[in-house]
Amino acid sequence: MKLNKRSLTKIIAVTSVSFAVAFSGIAITAPHTNTVHAATSSSASSVIATGKQYLGVPYVFGAKSGITSAFDCSSFTQYVFKKNGINLPRTSRQQAKAGKFVSKSNLKAGDLIFSDTNRDGVINHVSIYMGNNKVLHTYSKKVGVTISNFKGSSWDKTYVTARRVL
Numbered sequence: 001m002k003l004n005k006r007s008l009t010k011i012i013a014v015t016s017v018s019f020a021v022a023f024s025g026i027a028i029t030a031p032h033t034n035t036v037h038a039a040t041s042s043s044a045s046s047v048i049a050t051g052k053q054y055l056g057v058p059y060v061f062g063a064k065s066g067i068t069s070a071f072d073c074s075s076f077t078q079y080v081f082k083k084n085g086i087n088l089p090r091t092s093r094q095q096a097k098a099g100k101f102v103s104k105s106n107l108k109a110g111d112l113i114f115s116d117t118n119r120d121g122v123i124n125h126v127s128i129y130m131g132n133n134k135v136l137h138t139y140s141k142k143v144g145v146t147i148s149n150f151k152g153s154s155w156d157k158t159y160v161t162a163r164r165v166l
Contacts, residue, residue, distance in 0.1 A: 043084060043166045044110030044131075051080040051128055051136045054145045059138045065090055073126050076138050076145060077112060080128065086165055092126040099165035110166045113150070115158040123160050 060070035065078060074092040081088050088095050096114045107113070109131035114123045117139075127137030130147065135155060138145040150156050 041109070044108065047080055047084050047086075047110050047128065047166070048130050048136060050083045051076070051145070052147075054080075055147070056144050057138070058144045059141050071138050071145060073137055073139060077126050077128060081165065088165065093123045095126055096123050096161055096163060099163040102162045102164045104159060104162060107162055108164070110164070112163045112165060113155065114160045114162065115155045116160050117154055117158050119158060125155060125158075127155060129162070 054068060054071070054076070057068065058070045059072060061072050063070045063072045063075045065075055067075075068079065071079065074088075074090060074095055077092075077095060078088045078090060088098055092114060095112060099112070102108070102111055107129045109129060111129040113127045113129050113135060115125040115127075116123055117125050125137070125139065127135040127148075127150075129150065130136050133149055133151045135148050135150045135153075136145070137148065137155075148155070
């Protein structure tokens, strides 16, 4: 087969484009895991930022889902996560079955922490782990939505489990 200058130019162009596509595919897929990690971190930051907008909102046990004039611990987490595209069940006991288990030693920002503050063997509190030993939650009529230390707190001492839903 005899190649003229025009045919040779086409072969070189096609080969060049093929290599460019092949190598750009590698370059695009290589950072994919970092992008997923960044998306998870970004999601946690967004959940926490949403929750912080409600600091000081009163605590009312059994507060209705979807309202922002008052929260109980699980209506708060349900609302904050829903605003970020994640549907959670209504109660802390139900929420403790959502997502996947994460150990206390592997907590990351955005994880849900569940406690049995009555010490009766039943989960009755949920909070959002913010990282750096902080939780975002609501638990008292006197305090409302607040940020608390986790380590050494009653929520730490009555810790039952944690779940990752992001």
